[in-house]
Amino acid sequence: MSRGTLFFTLLIAAIIMQVVPHRHTKRLNMFFLNVFSPVLNIGLPGFSGIFRPASSTDELVSQAKYNELVKVYKNTQAALIEMHSRYETLARIRSGLPKPGPGLVRTRVTTAAISDFSQEIIVNEGSDAGLKVGQLVLCGKQSGVIGSISEVREGTATVQLVTDSGHTLMVAVWREGRENYISGKMVGNGKDACKIPLLSREYDIRVGDTVFAAPRQGLLDTPIIIGEVAAVVNDQNRPLLWDITVRPIFDRQSLSEVVVIVMNPRETNRP
């Protein structure tokens, strides 16, 4: 094969890779991640992000304050573990009642494909365990919504995180003392937060308001927390609308176990 033929053959192959939609070619990326995940996960993800010099004095606290924060953190963590355990027990009991409540499928994260362009994780349960596209996924530690199932295979499933730019979810914003929720559609910003666009400035939204996943027929009975409003500013392009930024409560780097809400657990194939 001449050098020209070789070059143009490979160039055409590369152009085909470029123009084929990402939803088709991402299987190759996932295949690579699945095959090499044991090697890729050696070491601490985000190690250098944690052990880096503080960029400003705002990131520093005194030793006394640090000790106090660690104590509070550990107490909260212990309370959270206890509450999580109780929550799981209750959910299991509820699934046996005449009107079945949501069942929970605990899964382990096998691969995290979190980059600047996509924020997805792969879990080790699939259609065998009753998982379906659209089901909401909770963080295994904090019981907050982290995303939803975007693809299901027999023994694995792909979870699209709420921060993925292609992820949309109906949410409800609530503040203590308020009687009603404010509904909106939340989309990921592709980085580490989400946005609630097209919400009129007539609504009273403030920083710190809690954001819940809104109940949906067949997917969720009651609202479940996603995060809190981190910023509320006027939309520069549309003065009548808010530009709302939501900060999810989960930590992307520490996702090792997640829980999928399966509304009809009795229909699953698993005994």
Added chain:
Amino acid sequence: MRIYWIRFFIFIVVLTVFSAGSLFNVISIRNIAPDLLLIATVFFAIHCVTPHAVAASFAIGFAADLSGAAMGPNMLAFGLLGSLISQLQRVVIMKRVLHQAVAIFIFALIAGALIQLLYYFKMDQTSPQVFRTILGGALYSGAAAPLMWLVLTAFAMWLGYHPQRYRRMSYR
């Protein structure tokens, strides 16, 4: 000159897995790390005969895409850049450490910009802080190039290349 393609692919897979793994984060500074695959592309493009350089560049780009966010951008950018460099073998002299660092820095800037552009076409979005990512990555790649060059020179012999001897041939 004979090339051991199976060894070459094994080497590229190992390099890709290493540069994509969490262990590599240890040397990253604010999420910016040297692009080992880009340095390898330039190395093989400089030292190989043109058909081998073209095939190696596209193969390394494909490997970079596999470990990246989407298929296509790296393969196109590395393939085009590697093929171009292979045509400039007689012009690009990378004997001195400084020359290697500067050349890799320039190639990383061009490749980084091209890759981000292709990502934009493919994904309809760009990396956050795109200029910081490109410039930081190019600087770090340039700084790491001399060390990486030594490693690649050692491996090149195992792969069937003899960079020093071949470079002299290319000047004839």
